[in-house]
Amino acid sequence: MNLPEKYLASMKEMLGDDFESYLNSFDDTRLYGLRVNNLKISTEDFLKISPFKLKPIPWIENGFYYEEDDKPAKHPYYFAGLYYIQEPSAMTPANVLPINKGDVVFDMCAAPGGKSTELAAKLDNTGLLITNDISNSRTKALLKNVEVNGDNKICVLNEDPKQIKDRFSEFFDKILIDAPCSGEGMFRKDNKLIKAWEKTGPEVYAEIQRSVIMSGAEMLKPGGMMLYSTCTFSKLEDEETIKYLLTNRDDFELVDIKPYEGFSHGFEESDSDKEMNISKTVRIFPHKMEGEGHFVALLKKKGELDPDNNIHFVNPGFNNKVPKEVTDFLDSFNFDYDSKYINIRGTYCYLVSKYMQEEKGLRIIRNGLLLGEIKKNRFEPSQALAMALKLKDYPNVIDLDVNDERVVKYLKGETLDCDDFTDVKNGWVLIGVSGYPLGWGKFNNGQVKNKYLAGWRWM
Ligand SMILES: C[S@@+](CC[C@H](N)C(=O)[O-])C[C@H]1O[C@@H](n2cnc3c(N)ncnc32)[C@H](O)[C@@H]1O
Structure with missing residues (x-):
């Protein structure tokens, strides 16, 4: 060198x-490292399902060395956001x-x-x-x-x-x-x-x-x-x-x-x-x-920041009427939100933190969680919303085993045959891998139309 x-x-x-x-x-x-995303999974639970040869990084509780041939960026758990490389x-x-x-x-x-x-x-x-x-x-x-x-x-x-x-x-x-x-x-x-x-x-x-x-x-x-x-x-x-x-x-x-x-x-x-x-x-x-x-x-x-009594700017909320198709969808499962903080911009709906300032004058790439899009009086949930949920929060789920070949097919954007999932109802379905969401599909009599975000597909 x-x-x-x-x-x-x-x-x-x-x-x-x-x-x-x-x-x-x-x-x-x-040296190669990955850090477990404790927002989605505890380090202990990740170690139970990890297919990689991991060695702890001694000064980072949720960090691990992996070996080059492990290729963790080509694993469904990476797409599920269980770790960051x-x-x-x-x-x-x-x-x-x-x-x-x-x-x-x-x-x-x-x-x-x-x-x-x-x-x-x-x-x-x-x-x-x-x-x-x-x-x-x-x-x-x-x-x-x-x-x-x-x-x-x-x-x-x-x-x-x-x-x-x-x-x-x-x-x-x-x-x-x-x-x-x-x-x-x-x-x-x-x-x-x-x-x-x-x-x-x-x-x-x-x-x-x-x-x-x-x-x-x-x-x-x-x-x-x-x-x-x-x-x-x-x-x-x-x-x-x-x-x-x-x-x-x-x-x-x-x-x-x-x-x-x-x-x-x-x-x-x-x-x-x-x-x-x-x-x-x-x-x-x-x-x-x-x-x-x-x-x-x-x-x-210098000064005092009292974690128990910390004063923040609080946004009064958005003055927009949230369409019924949006609240109907969000109310159909276990999702905690305050409709005051739903911001509608054109056809898109966002759930914004109450501590965020007004958007005016800021170059914003994304403010809040993109919930989805209103299309001809119907609501289409977003990829980001799927990733922010727990599989158990949504009632209509297809949870595929990590070794099921349909996982990679789904991540590649293909239509899936899922008539073995007899309890699933027609309509929006949350597709998961061994308990963790990957994205949405539209279930229709045993077939899943793929709604995984095209730009995120497994190549
Ligand atoms: C070391 S990288 C950040 C890596 C990142 N924190 C991470 O862990 O993934 C530094 C970043 O600073 C950005 N940058 C350069 N000048 C900047 C500035 N004046 N203000 C804010 N960001 C700047 C660069 O575009 C670059 O993405």
């Missing part, structure tokens, strides 16, 4: 005696940021959703998660991932944080900034990032990171917590970004992160670094533990 001279020199300076073992780590086998050290930020049920949370640089899906699982469909990315094309993958995950108290935005910081001033209880960075920690995993580093190095990213973290500081409530992370080793992008924040905002302080034997401390190089407690930040190095590389800093904004 050809690493840039300038990069090697900076790593040598940073690591000293450890430099050789860092270089040797490029010969180690690549993620590099092990990248699981750390969302794991470290403490989330309470009911929190209003902002994931500022979120696409494709690796951190947001875990934050949403911790929220357990309470509160609000605003998940944002500046790149419009990347928000498409973000939306898909939060929908597969089954999240319903979400809003996906496509904004530059600078543009919205005044509007969301002191709005959030928790903020996660997984900043755009030069990606040095991913060099082992992806050679393309080395070329990109040569074109756009730490200096360019450091400027963006300072802007993003300062916007985050304004949007956090006093007493709230903010997590800053990168997947790079550059001090300029890591410790220096935190020092920039702490120098400019004396209402922020670093907080201890639960230790793990493989974690390294951030570099504390001067008296002022010591005063700022820079060593409370955590570095993950691939020669010290089984993770590719990350930097994580947990910060608190």
Whole structure:
């Protein structure tokens, strides 16, 4: 592997005696990780049904290493949203940021959703998660991932944080900034990032990171917590970004992160670094533990946030009449909703978190859970709604065994013969795999017309 001279020199300076073992780590086998989606399944239950050779990631309760030939992205449970595939050290930020049920949370640089899906699982469909990315094309993958995950108290935005910081001033209880960075920690995993580093190095990213973290500081409530992370080793992008924040905002302080034997401390190089407690930040190095590389800093904004009496902005609700075909459908099964928060936009219906601001002036990719579409006085439930349900909540279900060949046929968009399901009634049917929803079908005398979202099909 050809690493840039300038990069090697900076790593040598940073690591000293450890430099050789860092270089040797490029010969180690690549690490693959998956994180169980506890919104849908407990880690214990997942382990009972997992077909993969898993090994626990010691510092992440719901994280596991898998082996390359396991191919978890080609398994029906992946389509059911039971896990998210993620590099092990990248699981750390969302794991470290403490989330309470009911929190209003902002994931500022979120696409494709690796951190947001875990934050949403911790929220357990309470509160609000605003998940944002500046790149419009990347928000498409973000939306898909939060929908597969089954999240319903979400809003996906496509904004530059600078543009919205005044509007969301002191709005959030928790903020996660997984900043755009030069990606040095991913060099082992992806050679393309080395070329990109040569074109756009730490200096360019450091400027963006300072802007993003300062916007985050304004949007956090006093007493709230903010997590800053990168997947790079550059001090300029890591410790220096935190020092920039702490120098400019004396209402922020670093907080201890639960230790793990493989974690390294951030570099504390001067008296002022010591005063700022820079060593409370955590570095993950691939020669010290089984993770590719990350930097994580947990910060608190001074003040008090009382989890039992936390005041949020509450939206008065939408002033639209919800058509009867929509409420008839939603009332036909076990679904908890307040019709005041159903927003009708054209033919589409959304269930929005009561903590979300008005949409006007925001570049919204999705506000709330897309419930479905009204078509000629009929209601068609959405793929996102199917993913947000539990199979037991819907009365008309075809639950296929994971080894049943009809599961893959369904995911490929094919019509299914299901006359062995004698109890199923004609009409909307929720198709499941071994107890977990995959999507909708229309049952008609033993045949299922496939309603799985075309863009999500198994290829
Ligand atoms: C490291 S990636 C995020 C990965 C994501 N958190 C995950 O775990 O899947 C950084 C993201 O920041 C976005 N980004 C770049 N500049 C930004 C800015 N000024 N504000 C918000 N997002 C930005 C990029 O488009 C990119 O998707």
